[in-house]
Amino acid sequence: MTQNPGKPASPADLRALDIYEFAQSGRQAAGAVRVSQLPRMLNEVPADAPDRDTVFTWQAEGSTQPELQDDGTEAPQPYLRLAVHGSVWIECQRCLSPYSQHLDVDATYRIVDTEEEADEFPLDDDEVEVIVGSRQFDLVDLIEEELLLALPLVPKHDVCPEVHESLVSGEGTEGIEGETDGGEGASGDEPARPNPFAALEKLKQGGPGDDKKH
16 A cells, blocks of 8 residues: 555554554555544434445545754654545535535645644745644544535535525525525516616616607
């Protein structure tokens, strides 16, 4: 699986991973995690979803890069790269029915020793995130955190199969994409707004108050 795999990571190791050794040894690991192992993700899955326990595949790779220290010397800085792929069933906020959402995570982390170091890291570096390392690091928790962050802010189908009954009555349709204000097909008892171009055409043809001087 890798030129320098080190000792393979067992499932138990993933909850108590020596992330420093993982990075310094250039180790790699891969596997799969079920949504049932991720309680916060499971809370996002509707009760009527066709499959509440989908599977995500993941790959992790440790590495080090020489970096200049405060004292002017170079020292190896540990890094972790994590990729996660898969789909989860979540609820569409437009039609309120479940749909399958694909999620992709590909993140690189600079591993630091303390929260203070993490807070000092510049926020403008979009390519690298910062995590606080540990000899008992929970990699599954990191996977879950990244999947939660990858969820869309407003989950919805590209095209909803049907409109929920609570929206058909006309309540709450103002914010629904594809709805129009007035005209044919508009819900509610409000009359359609007058067409300003129709009024202009009437004036051209000679409406009330028009001077008919010849």
